[in-house]
């Protein structure tokens with residue numbers, strides 16, 4: 001079988017090589033290093049005693065688990081983490097669903113602008129929303145509280161609201177996840193063939209009956225899957241618990257990991273405890289994802305492919321459309337306008353005082369916080385670092401997932417099935433945990449503290465999203481377009497570059513923009529992985545916040561948000577043009 | 582020119598049973614021949630074409646193009662598609678939407694080694710476009726072209742490098758009926774003029790008859806019969822081949838003699854055959870246009886295969902009519918230009934040499950794995 005073929009008589013011939021896939025193997029290797037090996041390091045770390053790095057020689061022990069799981073703070077941490085993630089989904093899901101339904105199925109005014117309206121909040125850092133709401137709902141100086149106290153004549157000097165509480169945490173968290181949840185739910189709604197509902201209507205069922213007997217049962221698995229997905233997302237949320245938790249006295253899994261990673265003067269390295277908590281988070285994530293996969297499989301059974309451009313009949317809202325629009329407007333106000341306005345206000349103040357008339361005399365307006373940013377360190381270093389990492393992450397991720405998408409769709413084999421599985425694994429791993437695992441893998445190596453490591457962390461995090469995007473884009477690309485190129489004499493690589501990638505440009509660009517903006521607004525990777533040599537804007541904002549310099553961090557966040565918005569708007573324009581072409 | 586020997590390909594999807602897309606296919610296409618692969622949906626035509634192009638890898642067998650082995654399962658030889666030097670027209674046309682007509686047609690030319698100059702490429706693109714009647718349209722963007730124009734661009738692209746072998750996969754199926762007829766003629770005359778060896782896939786037997794020098798009829802991964810259109814039409818070796826070309830009267834019967842079959846219609850004289858024994862159950866195929874209607878003339882001399890019946894119904898189809906004649910209780914279809922009275926008695930004659938006899942039950946049989 002493996003003997004040399006009689007190729008010498010026919011020079012232009014090649015050996016059979018259908019089972020050799022060097023490209024697929026190298027992609028798999030990259031994925032394994034990015035996704036699986038770090039987890040392996042986390043497992044190792046969780047069994048090492050204090051003072052030892054994962055690969056150091058020395059004994060193994062279960063004491064990190066014992067220490068982590070028997071501590072007095074263990075039960076509250078688990079309870080609060082589950083409460084935070086669970087309540088977040090419980091409140092956000094109905095709201096996001098109503099918004100999605102309004103956009104997809106009703107004649108609400110401005111429904112076509114929802115994509116822009118929702119993309120703006122998606123690109124603002126959670127930390128900015130959190131800081132904004134601290135300034136609005138802080139128990140003492142929160143603007144809303146000050147006004148309410150004046151209005152109702154309360155002179156306790158505190159309350160009535162307190163953002164530093166579980167309620168406050170959940171409130172900001174819900175605001176934060178609604179936009180992305182809305183995006184997912186519109187997809188679920190669009191997947192369903194409206195003909196199924198119209199058939200029920202035609203057979204005499206009332207709108208309400210149709211909703212109950214056809215729409216709801218068909219959508220339930222899809223909506224539940226979205227809920228589970230955001231539950232796992234809730235486990236990994238770090239910025240918000242970090243902004244509000246310590247003052248509120250609430251510790252979650254993510255903040256526990258963060259704080260126990262911080263080097264303290266008296267203790268040396270002790271990565272066992274964060275690793276043990278990481279294992280716990282991983283278990284929760286995997287469990288959630290297993291349920292998610294089951295549900296998604298169920299929905300795909302229901303999915304009916306609809307004809308191109310086929311839109312369901314829109315429900316006329318009548319007078320209710322203003323109520324609907326008002327609800328959306330209220331959300332945008334709470335999520336974007338109010339927090340951004342108060343940050344903007346704070347960024348021009350020398351010392352913070354609430355925007356209330358009685359303090360007008362104390363308002364010392366200044367540009368100092370901005371001029372300070374102009375010095376070399378911020379724009380020349382931290383800001384550039386953030387930009388470099390975001391651009392690198394977006395480019396690397398999208399190149400990698402484009403290739404994966406092509407392999408999986410066009411060269412299906414056992415190997416590409418495996419690639420697909422590994423590429424989707426990050427969905428099951430809460431982001432904080434995958435970043436922690438990368439930290440444990442690279443701490444003590446030369447790569448630690450470089451921008452490259454930060455880039456890799458983002459690539460690992462956005463891998464699943466990108467794979468999904470490029471997979472469906474690839475499915476829409478008719479195979480014969482590539483085959484025509486091959487039949488014309490172009491080889492695989494030429495075809496991939498000249499035809500496949502070129503035609504995928506719109507999808508590639510929107511994915512690129514998405515990753516760029518998300519990497520630029522993300523705080524958790526920077527806070528967990530950055531060190532002296534690789535400081536990002538996020539680290540500086542957090543430091544200023546911790547040091548009580550709210551106005552400074554407000555100014556930096558204003559710059560970051562503005563930058564992100566410009567990118568989103570400009571990027572959408574470019575993508576629009578490339579699609580129109 | 583194209584030699585395909587013992588070619589086989591199976592598809593196996595996870596959790597599903599194996600699909601034998603090609604079982605054991607042997608086809609030889611001579612230089613300059615227009616060869617059509619004809620068969621119902623799912624019979625493996627596209628798979629065979631893609632194997633020849635190198636876009637699909639067969640599991641066994643051998644393909645030789647112009648004396649060069651491009652695939653051999655035994656010798657483990659596989660030449661990638663870009664090295665086979667073929668022209669190919671795809672069912673979806675596969676016009677690259679991000680390129681102009683010029684760029685589409687020029688791409689195969691830019692792959693030629695030694696490299697062609699810019700001017701040379703432009704000239705050859707212009708020549709290819711002129712060939713398909715699109716002269717001067719080089720700069721047009723492609724997404725707005727009509728179906729017929731896209732089809733022509735695809736044809737021009739496949740002809741630009743002046744390949745000796747051209748592969749086409751149902752290139753006319755996306756066109757409307759009139760345009761299809763027009764383009765069909767063009768393709769035929771183009772292929773003859775350029776002396777191109779063409780392998781053409783279709784499931785439309787009219788198209789196949791009009792275009793082909795020879796036709797191979799495929800069914801579930803096997804070739805049932807290959808030959809000239811006339812051979813296939815008049816001397817089908819398999820009832821499914823007969824079934825494919827136009828409508829047929831299928832009459833069950835039993836061999837009464839070496840050259841006679843007892844049927845419901847009566848005793849039919851058939852061409853002599855040694856392969857069937859007396860008493861064998863058979864099925865007889867008679868084409869409606871081979872059923873001659875003879876107006877009842879008293880005192881006419883009864884000839885061979887001469888039967889009496891009654892005209893039951895009549896369908897007018899413009900240039901001809903189809904009558905149903907009840908003969909011995911059997912509804913026999915007859916196609917004719919003449920008009921006869923419905924309800925009246927009539928005589929029919931079936932020329933012996935036009936009758937085909939097949940083994941009973943062979944119509945619904947699954948073809949055996951071994952090709953003949």
Ligand SMILES: Nc1ncnc2c1ncn2[C@@H]1O[C@H](COP(=O)(O)OP(=O)(O)OP(=O)(O)O)[C@@H](O)[C@H]1O
Pocket residue numbers: 592593594600601602620621622623624625626627628629784
């Ligand atoms: N990539 C594939 N994976 C699995 N099965 C396939 C694949 N390609 C073709 N088949 C199967 O092989 C058989 C032959 O398919 P093929 O496309 O060659 O048929 P065809 O004769 O071209 O039909 P049509 O006239 O509908 O185009 C079919 O049963 C088909 O389902």
Ligand SMILES: [Mg+2]
Pocket residue numbers: 626627628
């Ligand atoms: Mg086909």
